[in-house]
Amino acid sequence: MPEGDTVARQCRILHDALAGAVLTACDLRVPRAATTDLLGWTVREVRPRGKHLLMRLDPPTPGPGPLTLHSHLMMDGIWHVDGTPLRSSDTSAGPRPAHTIRVALTARHHDGHETRAIAYDVKQVRLVPTADEHTLVGHLGPDLLDPDWDADPGLRERAVRNLGAEPERPIGLALLDQRLLAGIGNIYRSELCFLARIHPAVPVSAAGDLGRIVDLAHRLLRLNSDRAVRVTTGGMMGRDGDLWVYGRGGRPCRRCRARIVRGELGDPRLEGTAPRVLWFCPRCQDGSGMPGREPVHGGARARRRDR
Ligand SMILES: [Zn+2]
Secondary structure, three states: OOOHHHHHHHHHHHHHHHOOOEEEEEEEOOOOOOOOOOOOOEEEEEEEEOOEEEEEEEOOOOOOOOEEEEEEOOOOOEEEEOOEEOOEOOEOOOOOOHHHEEEEEEEEOOOOOEEEEEEEOOEEEEEEEHHHOHHHHOOOOOEOOOOOOOOOHHHHHHHHHHHOOOOOOEHHHHOOOOOOOEOOOHHHHHHHHHHOOOOOOOEHHHOOOHHHHHHHHHHHHHHHOOOOOOOOOOOOOOOOOOOOOOOOOOOEOOOOOOEOEEEEEEOOOOOOOOOOEEEEOOOOOOOOOOOOOOOEEOOOOOOOOOO
16 A cells, blocks of 8 residues: 555656646546546646645636546556656556556647656546545545645644544554544554554553654655655665564564564554554564454444545
8 A cells, every 4th residue: 555655756756747738638547537528638736635646737728627636546556657657665666457547648748748647556536626626635634745744833733633532542543544644554554653662552542642653754754755665764774674564574673683573453444454464573562461463453433434
């Protein structure tokens, strides 16, 4: 599952490749948008919101308001620009079969140069008036990669407050809930819990300083949104040393040498499949008796999934 940093990076590359260009071909291979004619529309910008990608389009003539082409990378969606996959450590960068194409755009720049952008396996492709974007992403909590994060302390405050809203909920589940704060996926929840020395099954109320966790998440996502390979260890661990615990089950902890444990912690309320695997160090992340090796399921209260 791509995380906020991956989405932000793909958006930035798409923005640089397409902003200001006019669509000369547009193929939306999803039933509800397939008949929409976007020829002549101009790509104004491509922006992330949490793990959602928003491509904003201006009409060729005054009249209709701007539109937003929305998509979500979900488990393994990826965009290619002029045949080059926007690589990420989450997704296979190899060739994708044509039948997995969901969006195919060609856009012409002022100098006549054309760029082709293709989205494979993306989900939730929708076209809405830009004024109605909130119907698609309005449920999301503060975006850890919001450009206003530093200027607007209210974003951080709200993220911290949201994270603590359900004190009994395991921190490893709350971190994944995009309605509380947007951008953290399965990799970061494992890495953040390790860095904060918290067992992922510990209730939010016992997880210590939530502000510190939010700050750490913001810093890591921003750092990695500029890089093709995600690193949480500071890059000092040598080859194959990018992450502390994620995907390292049975291998020695980089801090204390104890064996990293693979566990499961999921919530049917959250996007993706539940339970979802995670990794932690049983020594560095003392759970004070929490059953980390056993699958731990969150509450089954029916809520809208973050889609
Ligand atoms: Zn350890």
